[in-house]
Amino acid sequence: MRITLSMAGFVKQVTSVILKADILLFVLDARAPDETRNSRVERIIADNGKGLIFVINKSDLVDRKSLTEISRLLSPCVFISASEKRGIGLLRERILIEASRQKVKRGDILVGVLGYPNVGKSSLINVLSTRNAAPASNVAGTTRSVRTIRSRGGITLIDTPGVIPSDDKDEAKLASIGSVDFTKVKDPEAVFFELLAAHPGIIERFYGVDV
Numbered sequence: 001m002r003i004t005l006s007m008a009g010f011v012k013q014v015t016s017v018i019l020k021a022d023i024l025l026f027v028l029d030a031r032a033p034d035e036t037r038n039s040r041v042e043r044i045i046a047d048n049g050k051g052l053i054f055v056i057n058k059s060d061l062v063d064r065k066s067l068t069e070i071s072r073l074l075s076p077c078v079f080i081s082a083s084e085k086r087g088i089g090l091l092r093e094r095i096l097i098e099a100s101r102q103k104v105k106r107g108d109i110l111v112g113v114l115g116y117p118n119v120g121k122s123s124l125i126n127v128l129s130t131r132n133a134a135p136a137s138n139v140a141g142t143t144r145s146v147r148t149i150r151s152r153g154g155i156t157l158i159d160t161p162g163v164i165p166s167d168d169k170d171e172a173k174l175a176s177i178g179s180v181d182f183t184k185v186k187d188p189e190a191v192f193f194e195l196l197a198a199h200p201g202i203i204e205r206f207y208g209v210d211v
């Protein structure tokens with residue numbers, strides 16, 4: 001197995017999920033797809049020859065037009081709403097397509113879930129494992145010993161998502177979608193003024209103040 005980038009700077013869990021999985025679901029927030037991508041993580045996936053599917057979650061929160069724009073830039077991608085359980089069938093189909101590209105044996109597809117905090121990784125794992133889900137098990141005795149959840153169609157999920165640390169990204173954008181806890185933001189004033197500039201008038205109207 002080839003690891004081309006140093007592990008330094010990454011949460012160990014993210015890299016370990018990538019190395020164990022055949023296919024990675026990179027969960028993005030439909031309201032901020034660019035800001036919830038991570039080029040370093042994407043490179044590690046590519047360098048290790050793993051399959052990658054961008055899963056655009058929370059698509060219930062954006063309009064159709066912006067979904068079309070997003071899909072032009074991300075390939076392959078699937079739009080879902082984990083909370084409304086939409087797009088899950090299409091996602092399963094896409095996983096099977098990528099698995100055959102990766103020459104993974106049908107019935108033996110190990111899928112990992114990655115993304116920034118709060119994009120909906122746990123919600124996605126939950127919907128994918130609702131039907132025919134086996135209880136979390138331990139695939140022991142193989143090189144990829146890992147806790148998994150069996151899903152339908154020969155898809156097996158790694159039960160722990162890889163959480164990408166949000167400290168190397170645009171803090172203002174991540175705070176605005178709840179991906180970083182605002183109480184933990186390093187420079188709250190800077191974030192506040194960026195939000196103010198990005199959404200002129202909204203904060204003033206909401207609080208009935210002049211800023």
Ligand SMILES: Nc1nc2c(ncn2[C@@H]2O[C@H](COP(=O)(O)OP(=O)(O)O)[C@@H](O)[C@H]2O)c(=O)[nH]1
Binds near residue numbers: 081119
């Ligand atoms: N509107 C909407 N909210 C969602 C969706 N998926 C997850 N959420 C919400 O986003 C928050 C974070 O979800 P969670 O699965 O815990 O994210 P994680 O931190 O990536 O595991 C929760 O409040 C979820 O209810 C979705 O498709 N649409």
Ligand SMILES: [Mg+2]
Binds near residue numbers: 121122123161
């Ligand atoms: Mg979670």
